[in-house]
Amino acid sequence: MIQLKKNKIILGFLLAAVLWQASPAIASTTTTDYSMFKRSISPAYLWGENGVITIPKANPVGRYNLYVAAYGQEAGTIQGENLYYTRATAMLGTSEDVEIGLTRAQLLWENGDRTDIEADVFNIKARVLNLGKNYLPSVAIGTLGTSLKENRFNSGKDILLNPFISATIRIPLFTEQAVLSGTINSEWLYSNGERTQNFINIGADLSLFNDLLIIAAEQQGVGDDNNDAVLNVAAKLKLFKVVNIGVGQYNIEKKKSQEPNFVGFIGISLPIGDWTNDKN
Amino acid sequence: MRKALFLPLTIMSVLGLIGCDTRELPTEKVITLYNSNMEKTSRMNTLDTLYVKVGGLKPFTSYKVEALDPNRQLISKMQVSTDAQGIIGPAPLWYDVGLKGDANGIGRPDLDSGLALKSFYVHVIGDGSTDYSEPFFIVNSGNLANGEQPRPVIWAASAAGGGVENAFEETGSPTVTVDTNNDTIPDLSVPAKTQVFIEGRDLLDSVQTVDVYVFPSRSPELWQGGDGLTSAYIVRKLEVATSDAVPTDGKRELSTLIWDLNDPATPLINPTEANAAYDVVVDVNRNGIFDPGTDINGDGVTDRYLDGIDGQGVPGFIVVNTEANNFMAKIIDQSGNLSTSVIEGALAPAEQSLTLAMKNLPDGIQPDEVRVKLLDEDGIIIATTSPTTVALPAGEFLPAATVKFLDSTNWTVNPASTSFTVIAEIYHQNLWREDFRGTIRVIHYFAEVTPTDGITPTFTFDESGKSNGKTKVYARVDSNIPSLGSNSQLFIYAHHDFWPAGFGLAAGNAKVNSPYQAGTDQLLWDLDNTPQLINPTTENNVYDMILDLNGDGIYNSGEPVASFAVNDDPNTNNPKDRFADVSYINLASGGVFNITNWDHWGINTVKDLDYRDRFTSNGQDTWYYPAYGIRVIWNPYIRYTGWAGQYIPEAKNEIKDLHYGRYVDVYVVDATTADLSEGALLGSGGNVDISGGVDTLPVQESCYNGAGQQVVWYPTFKPGRYFVVVDVNRDGKITRNVDVIDAVDGQGRSILDDPTVVGFTVD
Secondary structure (H helix, E strand, O other): OOOOOOOHHHHHHHHHHHHHHHOOOOOOOOHHHHHHHHHHHOOOOOEOOOEOOOOEOOOOOOOOEEEEEEEEEEEEEEOOEEEEEEEEEEEEEOOOOEEEEEEEEEEEEOOOOEEEOOOOEEEEEEEEEEOOOOOOOEEEEEEEEEEOOOOOOOOHHHEEEEEEEEEEEEEEEEEOOEEEEEEEEEEOOEEOOEEOOOEEEEEEEEEEOOOOEEEEEEEEOOOOOOOOOEEEEEEEEEEOOOEEEEEEEEEEEOOOOOOOEEEEEEEEEEEOOOOOOOOO | OHHHHHHHHHHHHHHHOOOOOEOOOOOOOOEEEEOOOOOOOOEEOOOEEEEEEEOOOOOOOEEEEEEEOOOOOEEEEEEEEOOOOOOEEEEEEEEEEOEEEOOOOOEEEOOOOOOEEEEEEEEEEEOOOEEEEEEEEEEEOOOOOOOOEOOOEEEEEOOOOOOOOOEEEOOOOOOOEEEEOOEEEEOOOOOOOOEEEEEEEEEEOOOOEEEEEEEEOOOOOOOOOOOEOOOOOOEEEEEEEOEOOOHHHOEEEEEEEEEEOOOOOOOOOOOOOOOOEEEEEEEOOOOOEOOOEEOOOOOOOOOEEOOEEEOOOOOOEEEEEOHHHOOEEEEEEOOOOEOOEEEOOOOOOOOOOEEEEEEOOOOOOOHHHEEEEEEOOOOOEEEEEOOOOOEOOOOOOOOEEEEEEEOOOOOOOOOOOOEEEEEEEEEOOOOEEEEEEEEEEEEOEOOOEEEEOOOOEOOEEEOOOOOOOOOEEEEEEOOOOOOOOOOOEEEEEEOOOOOOOOEEOOOOOOOEEEEOOOOOOEEEEEOOOOOOOOOOOOOOOEEEEEEEOOOOOEEOOOOOEEEEEEEOOOOOOOOOOOOOOOEEOOOEEOOOOOOOOOOOOOHHHOOOOOEOOEEOOOOOOOOOOOOOOEEEOOOOOEOOOOOOOOOOOOOOOEOOOOOOOEEEEEEEEEOOOOOOOOOOEEOOOOEOOOOOOOEEEEEOOOOOOOOOOOEEEOOOOOOEEEEEEEEOOOOOEOOOOOOEEEOEOOOOOEOOOOOOOOOEEEO
């Protein structure tokens, strides 16, 4: 049961982009480069809900659900003052199957001042296959987009797209109070008619007590060609049904000694209801 | 409408929650990236240069800026100082982005890629309280864009199948040398770069043969579609077969020797800026016309490429001027040894003669277009001699000649003569020009005392430190002198043209003093012991041996005097040499070029590099962008002795395959206290940098290395006289044949020509 409801033009584009998957992979971007790129530009997904951590799940955020979230990590000190590298995301579900969002990167200084670092990212995701709530996979396609030139988005040549396709399966562990979810994701980078090779990622999350506590882990880079895979882990707590706080550890390389990045996360969900009177 | 406004309003309100106020910085961001055209972009062309600008730092403070890979391994780094606003750059941090090194560190374009992404951190550390990292990414095109035909990738290489080579060496250039244990030895594994190969990739399967042309560079003008190729080329090769190394990839390859600079038919000797830069065009369809390709969809961008080019807008390669064909002249004695003296008296003139040996004379010169003049100390010409023949020595590319300018035929010295001058003049380009001038000292002596080497009378000795040289001065005294006695003393003094009676011979003023000892030759001065004589010049290389017969410590009329000379030897590896044997070149610049349309490779656009001898202390007369200050600018046409190879790994964690170049340390040192001798320490305990911190800069041969962006000293400058010392091998000391020193004035005179010359002066 394919549920294509809206934004057919966009989905058509995304499907066309998916067809690129069939073209021969010729690029040499390493998994570590790709992984660091993803850590740098990924929207703040609600961990374990619409994304594992940095890789998108097939589940959208839901119709007319809005959330704002941010994650941050230490960036070091300048003249003795601490700085934090942050990314803030606003994500909106425009239908049951489509979500769109915008993410902005900023540096936060110790006293709360901010400095823009001009690295906006837009994202769109559409669930194109939904075979059922449990045990059968859902499939979504989408893309992230960021600017290659001065944060401008007015020329296609200056936009770097990150198309992806994700499949997620939901498995209750005998009760809805404990649900395991697995995601496999394939994505690549595309700009001005050229693309990188595919990157295959996997992730899993365990939701306990109706999403009160979610523990998630993901591996960026899977397969014989990815001997420099990177592991990210995170845990998130939901308070009062709308506030999410979490902590994660990024960049745990599986085969090399690596200094991990600790990441803090906060998100606020805002179910805003149907203001369009659109019954669909 | 309501629906359309909702999302942006929501996003704005959410993002407004993050942070209180915007931190005011002198720059828009803490770190900004630029390409070599100073565009803020994350898209880099293959072989582009990444520039970095950093703000929010302490003014006039030295910081290390690094590019680190995702594993925090070093890609490239620099150590630079901030300006008055606490800003660094834009400064070049990473050269030749998209070039990957092979196991030997040879750079090659990464052509197997489609779109390639590279993530990295820019890490800034310094001032004791700054340690900041920010993530970035850049992408390079893999030349397989929308067009139906890929762009042929063409580059020059120094060997078949070789990596990118941008700087070749003129005809006859010697094998590169390397420094081992502070000594210079030929490295036969690194041949001189005198063969230009053209490498091509991404040629279509249908391209079985191509025509390859080398032209004088047109940059910064562009090659235009329709330009003819069949004239004005330097060399060309027609119907060059391509090969198909990987039959399944739909592409063919090109590799051919296009220009052998050592071929007598196609030499390039002493190139200047007018003929040092070249473009390469590969005529794929062999129609004798440059066809860059077609813009199929009319978007202003070529998308069906045809001919290949290395040198569109910037030179494809340059040929640097080496010392190989420079005019050289030396004075040699009858034994073929270097000499700067003749001896008056019984030994002269029959037993001695002096010859001027010249090489690398202008091509086609005739004997009567060379003349060697011998002048007495009053400047009167004694003799003018031309060579009998001018010939091309075997293995050389320019003719050589010898002229015996002093022998029995023109020996007219009188007892008062102290010196001769020898001048070589060459008639070239309708003008007689003086190309060499040397001084010959005349040594006088009495027969009663004779300098010897312990065996035979000797009037020319070698400076301290010469291996197997004549560095021991003996005195042979005629024992039949009636007044010779046990009180007699021997002295060595700096040469006097005339010894007045009554002159006090104080031991403390003498170079050497010793009581006369009867018997065989008496060792008087061991130059390898004490005192030593280092790098003697015609000003201090002649000495007098005096026999104080009555030992009264006074020179009395008639007491014997004999003179001898100590000659400088250019091959002495003496750690106390006054000035190390390094490259002395202009480096300090104000950055105010007469043409400012520069870029990374736009070398033909820059005619005046603003090398200066004087700066004002406020620096307001220097180039203002990115900040006022004194720059260090490398001239790509000079082959520095230290460029033994492009890549020298210096740290275990350095990524060998990403940075194609090397680092150098730059010191600005006070000339009044500087020690420019070989082995002199740089930094603490030696030549201390006075510019606010030693700068560590990434550099490349044949590059302008930032073309004025590498500010090494921000104003206000302390008035004084300074040298710029570039520690090429970063060993913290001055290394012969490796390091580079700006101790050169605007007229090109170096400290070797005039010890008063400095790099620059601040008024």
